[in-house]
Amino acid sequence: MNYQHKHSVGKCSSEKYSITKTDLNKKIINSSIAPAVSGLYEWSEQQLHEELRLDVDGRYPQMIASGTVNINQALIVHWIANLTLISQDTWSGIIKNQYGQAFPYTNVRIEVTRELFPGQHTAKIIFFAGGDSDRTRLFRYKSPFFHPLELEFDTEEGTVPVTTFETHSLDNRPAFLPNETLSISEIFKRAGFDVKISTGNNTVPQADTGVDKKWSYQELHDAMQVYWSHFDNKPQWAIWTFFAASESMEDGHQLGGIMFDDIGPNHRQGTAIFNNSFISDPAPSDINDSNAWTKRMRFWCAIHELGHTFNLAHSWQKHLGNPWIPPNGDLKSEPEALSFMNYPFNQAFNRNPKNFFEKFEYRFSDQELLFMRHAPEKFIQMGNSNWFEDHAFEQKKDQANSQFKLELKVNRENALFQFQEPVTGYLKLTNVSNEPQLVKEKILSDLNGMTVIIKKDEKHTQQLLPYAKYCRKLEKKIIMPGDSIYESIFLSVGKNGWLIDDPGHYTIQAIIQINGENIRSNPLKIRVTPPTGYDQEYLAQDFFSDDVGRILAFDGSRFLKSGNNILHEVTEKLSDRAVSLHAHIALARPLSYNYKIMNFERKAEDLSSQITILPAQPEEARNHFAAALTERQQLAAQTLSHVDYKEYMESYSNFLSNLGEDKEAARIQSVLYHTLSERNVLDRVLHDIKNRQAYYEEKL
Known part of the structure; x- marks a missing residue:
């Protein structure tokens, strides 16, 4: 227990303490002898404006200084330094991080002149380069807070928002916790923000949920635009928090709250709390006040989701998390953190919220405070850097006790891809325990239940967002000890655009959740080679489009004609490149069967007239299948992945069988068998291919 806790509950001065030198410094600085000096300082001269954020006393001091240099309101540099107290009101430190233009200074010394009234404080900063004093600024104190923040709380009709909580209303709490009424605004003030509450206070009609009476993410986004009094599609220090009675359409009772706003040009502006979700489930039988338990869960949930708007990841997901490198070293996950960004029912607390709230x-x-107070503004400010951009990777080193191992691989000796070649890998989930394990059957196919992050060297990290969600019947699958399941994964493009398009080095990692545990794959490192000539560079301008991305992701479309035209051009001009095989497959599959297209120009009353049937084109489909799958079998198996190559060859055989060509269908399975046997695939896969070949032969 540190000094701050003992002091906060009013222990008498005669009680003996064990106080370290650091604690003693905090006691002196935090005493009532002199006002705190932490906060925002400014210096200006003509078009040049500089800010200093000093964080050495007050609530949760981090012993950090950070600053910005701006010319005409444009950021030139952002610097961060760890500080050491060298004498009263004087600190020195090494500048650990810099963002923006090169900053020639390596060290900093800060001397504060502390006045009776905080507004009169000054801070002299001396910057050093190579040990020599080179630059001095005298900053004036502006605010005890590091950033402004405006909160607006709106509610669905018939809903009461929970924005405060009485800390002693439940016995399930730390013994040293002060007895106070905490508010959401006070939590963020203590985090370093000058909080203002907007006067919006709108009531949102339940009718906005639509016929199903449940909120979709798009409906939430629309409600934010309509009802948030300060909505604007630009970065601003402002958040909309919506307390809903209705459930989420996507996740129903299981979703307590969400930072839903990753739609449109400005992310992280809106959160929703679903009051009638699982966060309002009955309290454990030994809790003294069930109503207070529910109120605490709603209060915690609201602040948790608000934390995401600051670009904070979950405590155990810092490998995705804050988009920066902290000045004290690598970013570390905090699975046991007693933070708003953890889950009370996480495995670290034996999945029992009481264990979390007791501490x-x-x-x-x-x-998290270090990030919220001192990271570059664009990473934190709402509506600025996108959610899941600039997030760091961390290979988890403590999965030895996990029941599963997740691997992300590619079917080639060296992870080298040609320019424009779509990157298809595969996931392998292995039961490494000594007992059978039960998992969702399609767990590796569900990109919406998986986090896949892709980072190009020297660029922002992005999350792969799938084009579609699938509503499947929930089936379970048993994986025996030592056994594995496999699935291909198409990595190049999603609904947020092409993520692998330029030459260079990329790092890719996947994370899935099983029984509340996050299972992380290895970071897969790949390289994309430069284009080989003018034709490829020229075609790339059209190839990396949304239409082509969708066609490749869905294995074809007869509706997106412009994208198909580009793929035809790829097969003609880049026939020697791996990308042409992907193009042939995407062109073949929709031609192999009668294809339905909805005609939206027809009258809605006559549904039958809206659907046009495009007949199959078997000869053209056959030509594309052959070019993709059997003319260069080893290249096809490599670039399409073993999993997808097998599936495509099965589709090709079925297509031929439906044409009455069972002998040719059997031959295709024979080609598949020999191709994959040369690539050392599993015996059970080869056995399945042999059975399929025999099936076609028996039909002759």
């Missing part, structure tokens, strides 16, 4: 102090972790 929870209603705060963010130091690592």
Whole structure:
């Protein structure tokens, strides 16, 4: 227990403490002898404006200074330094991080002149380059807060928002926790923000949920645009929080709250709390006040989702998390953090919220506070950097006790891809425990239940967002000890655009959740080679489009004609490149069967007239299948992945069998068998191919 906790509950001065030198410094700085000096300082001269954020006393001091240099409101550099107290009101530190233009200074010394009234404080900063004093600024104190913040709380009709909580209303709490009424605004003030509450206070009609009376993410986004009094499609220090009675359409009772706003040009502006979701489930039988338990869950959930709008990841997901490198070293996951960004029912607390709340102090972790107060503004400010951009990778080193191992691989000796070659890998999930394990049957096919992050060297990290969601019947599958399941994964493009398009080095990682545990794959490193000539560079301008991306992701379309035209051109001009095989497959499959297209120009009353049947074109489909699959079998198996190559060859055989060509269908399976046997695939896969070949032969 540190000094701050003992002091906050009013222990008498005669009680003996064990106080370290650091604690003693905090005690002196935090005492009532002199006002705190932490906060925002400014210096200006003509078009040049500089800010200093000093974080050495007050609530949760981080012993950090950060600053910005701006010319005409454009950021030139952002710097961060760890500080050491060298004498009263004087600190020195090494500048650990820089963003923006090169900053020639390596060290900083800060001397504060502390006045009776905080507004009169000044801070002299001396910057050093190579040990020599080179630059001095005298900053004036502006605010005890590091950033502004405006909150607006709106509600669905018939819903009461929970924006405050009485800390002693439940016995399930730390013994040293002060007895106070905490508000959402106070939590963020303690985090370092000058909080203002907007006067919007709108009531959102339940009718906005539509016929199903449930909120979709798009409906939430639309409601935010309509009812948030300060909505604007630009970065601003402002958040809309919506307390809903109705459930989420996507996740129903299981979704307590969400930072839903990743639609449109400006992310991280809106959150929704679903009051009648699982966060309002009955309290455990030994809790003294069930109503207070529910109120605490709603209060915690609201602040948790608000934390995401600051670009904070979950405590155990810092490998995706804050988009920066902290000044004290690598970003570390905090699975046991007693933070708003953790889950009370996480495995670290034996999945029992009581264990979490018995120690929870209603705060963010130091690592999170460091980010919220001192990271470059664009990473934090709502509506600025996108959610899941600039997130760092961390290979988890402590999965030895996990029951599963997840691997992300490609079917080639060296992870080298040609320019424009779509990157298809495969996932392998292995039961590494000594007992059979039960998982969802399609767990590796569900990209919506998986996080896949892709980072090109020197560029922002992005999340692969699938084009479609699939509503499948929930089936379970048993994986025996030592056994594995496999699935291909198309990595190049999603609904947020092409993620692998330029030459260079990329790192890719996948994360799935099984029984509440996050299973992380290895970071897969690949390289994309430069284009080989003018034709490829020229075609790339049209190839990396949304239409082509969708066609490749869905294995073809007869509706997206412009994209098909580009793929035809690829097969003609780049026939020697791996990308041509992907193009042939995407052109073949929709031609192999009668294809339905909805004609939206016809009258809606006559549904039958809206559907046009495009007849199959078997000869053209056959030509594309052959060019993709059997003319260069080894290249096809490599670039399409073993999993997809097998599936495509099965489709090709079925197509031929439906034409009455069972002998040719059997031959295709024979080609598949020999191709994959040369690539050392599993015996059970080869056995399945032999059975399929025999099936076609028996039909002759």
